[in-house]
Amino acid sequence: MRDDALPPDPFAGDPNDPVWAFSDEEPAAAEPVSAAERDELLADLRDLAVYQALLEQRSVRGVVVDCAECQEPHYHDWALLRASLEQLLADGKMRPHEPAFDPNPAAYVSWEYCRGFIDGITAAAKQAAKSK
Numbered sequence: 001m002r003d004d005a006l007p008p009d010p011f012a013g014d015p016n017d018p019v020w021a022f023s024d025e026e027p028a029a030a031e032p033v034s035a036a037e038r039d040e041l042l043a044d045l046r047d048l049a050v051y052q053a054l055l056e057q058r059s060v061r062g063v064v065v066d067c068a069e070c071q072e073p074h075y076h077d078w079a080l081l082r083a084s085l086e087q088l089l090a091d092g093k094m095r096p097h098e099p100a101f102d103p104n105p106a107a108y109v110s111w112e113y114c115r116g117f118i119d120g121i122t123a124a125a126k127q128a129a130k131s132k
Contacts, residue, residue, distance in 0.1 A: 033088070041088060045089075052078040060109055061078070062077040065110075
Protein backbone atom coordinates (compact mmCIF):
# COMPACT_ATOMS: atom_id res chain seq x y z
CA MET A 1 0.00 0.00 0.00
CA ARG A 2 1.29 3.45 -0.88
CA ASP A 3 1.97 5.91 1.99
CA ASP A 4 -0.17 8.59 0.35
CA ALA A 5 -3.14 6.20 0.40
CA LEU A 6 -3.13 6.14 4.21
CA PRO A 7 -4.67 8.83 6.38
CA PRO A 8 -2.15 11.19 7.94
CA ASP A 9 -0.64 10.17 11.28
CA PRO A 10 -2.28 12.43 13.90
CA PHE A 11 0.81 12.01 16.11
CA ALA A 12 3.43 12.70 13.43
CA GLY A 13 6.31 14.58 15.03
CA ASP A 14 4.69 14.50 18.49
CA PRO A 15 7.21 13.48 21.18
CA ASN A 16 4.23 12.19 23.21
CA ASP A 17 3.17 9.78 20.48
CA PRO A 18 1.65 6.73 22.23
CA VAL A 19 3.66 4.44 19.94
CA TRP A 20 6.71 5.13 22.15
CA ALA A 21 5.14 2.87 24.77
CA PHE A 22 5.74 -0.04 22.36
CA SER A 23 9.21 0.96 21.26
CA ASP A 24 12.67 0.34 22.69
CA GLU A 25 13.73 3.76 21.40
CA GLU A 26 13.44 6.78 23.65
CA PRO A 27 11.69 9.86 22.29
CA ALA A 28 13.80 12.98 22.01
CA ALA A 29 14.31 14.51 25.44
CA ALA A 30 12.84 17.94 26.05
CA GLU A 31 15.19 20.83 26.55
CA PRO A 32 15.46 21.81 30.21
CA VAL A 33 13.88 25.14 31.09
CA SER A 34 16.19 28.12 31.26
CA ALA A 35 16.78 30.02 34.50
CA ALA A 36 14.46 32.80 33.31
CA GLU A 37 11.73 30.29 32.35
CA ARG A 38 12.16 28.58 35.71
CA ASP A 39 11.68 31.89 37.51
CA GLU A 40 8.55 32.60 35.44
CA LEU A 41 7.11 29.15 36.17
CA LEU A 42 7.76 29.52 39.90
CA ALA A 43 6.09 32.96 39.83
CA ASP A 44 3.12 31.45 37.94
CA LEU A 45 2.81 28.69 40.55
CA ARG A 46 2.83 31.28 43.37
CA ASP A 47 0.24 33.38 41.54
CA LEU A 48 -1.88 30.32 40.87
CA ALA A 49 -2.01 29.51 44.59
CA VAL A 50 -3.26 33.03 45.33
CA TYR A 51 -5.79 32.97 42.49
CA GLN A 52 -7.16 29.64 43.65
CA ALA A 53 -7.37 30.75 47.29
CA LEU A 54 -9.37 33.85 46.37
CA LEU A 55 -11.46 32.62 43.46
CA GLU A 56 -12.28 29.02 44.36
CA GLN A 57 -14.43 30.25 47.26
CA ARG A 58 -16.38 32.23 44.65
CA SER A 59 -17.16 29.03 42.68
CA VAL A 60 -14.45 29.54 40.06
CA ARG A 61 -13.18 26.08 39.10
CA GLY A 62 -10.07 27.13 37.21
CA VAL A 63 -8.60 28.92 34.23
CA VAL A 64 -9.64 28.94 30.57
CA VAL A 65 -6.93 29.32 27.92
CA ASP A 66 -7.59 30.04 24.25
CA CYS A 67 -5.53 27.50 22.33
CA ALA A 68 -3.58 28.98 19.42
CA GLU A 69 -3.31 25.55 17.73
CA CYS A 70 -6.94 24.43 17.66
CA GLN A 71 -8.61 27.83 18.14
CA GLU A 72 -10.75 26.46 20.97
CA PRO A 73 -10.86 27.25 24.68
CA HIS A 74 -9.18 24.76 27.03
CA TYR A 75 -10.57 24.54 30.56
CA HIS A 76 -8.06 23.73 33.32
CA ASP A 77 -9.13 23.00 36.88
CA TRP A 78 -6.80 24.43 39.52
CA ALA A 79 -5.14 21.08 40.28
CA LEU A 80 -4.63 20.22 36.60
CA LEU A 81 -3.06 23.59 35.86
CA ARG A 82 -0.77 23.31 38.90
CA ALA A 83 0.29 19.78 37.89
CA SER A 84 0.97 20.92 34.32
CA LEU A 85 3.12 23.85 35.45
CA GLU A 86 5.02 21.61 37.90
CA GLN A 87 5.61 19.05 35.16
CA LEU A 88 6.85 21.73 32.78
CA LEU A 89 9.20 22.93 35.52
CA ALA A 90 10.51 19.41 36.20
CA ASP A 91 10.55 17.89 32.70
CA GLY A 92 10.70 20.85 30.33
CA LYS A 93 7.47 19.71 28.67
CA MET A 94 3.87 18.91 29.47
CA ARG A 95 2.26 15.61 28.73
CA PRO A 96 -1.09 15.65 26.98
CA HIS A 97 -4.00 15.55 29.38
CA GLU A 98 -7.64 14.66 29.17
CA PRO A 99 -9.71 17.79 28.58
CA ALA A 100 -12.47 18.73 30.98
CA PHE A 101 -15.69 16.89 30.16
CA ASP A 102 -18.56 19.23 29.38
CA PRO A 103 -17.17 22.17 31.39
CA ASN A 104 -19.38 25.06 32.42
CA PRO A 105 -17.61 28.04 30.79
CA ALA A 106 -19.04 30.38 33.44
CA ALA A 107 -17.01 28.51 36.10
CA TYR A 108 -13.63 29.35 34.48
CA VAL A 109 -11.82 32.65 34.11
CA SER A 110 -8.80 33.78 32.12
CA TRP A 111 -5.35 34.31 33.61
CA GLU A 112 -5.79 38.02 32.84
CA TYR A 113 -9.05 38.06 34.83
CA CYS A 114 -7.20 36.51 37.77
CA ARG A 115 -4.52 39.22 37.60
CA GLY A 116 -7.15 41.95 37.40
CA PHE A 117 -9.06 40.46 40.32
CA ILE A 118 -5.93 40.49 42.48
CA ASP A 119 -5.12 44.04 41.38
CA GLY A 120 -8.65 45.08 42.42
CA ILE A 121 -8.35 43.39 45.82
CA THR A 122 -4.94 45.02 46.38
CA ALA A 123 -6.20 48.48 45.37
CA ALA A 124 -9.25 48.14 47.64
CA ALA A 125 -7.04 47.08 50.58
CA LYS A 126 -4.73 50.06 50.00
CA GLN A 127 -7.70 52.42 49.82
CA ALA A 128 -9.16 50.98 53.01
CA ALA A 129 -5.80 51.37 54.77
CA LYS A 130 -5.56 55.03 53.68
CA SER A 131 -9.01 55.87 54.96
CA LYS A 132 -8.27 54.53 58.46
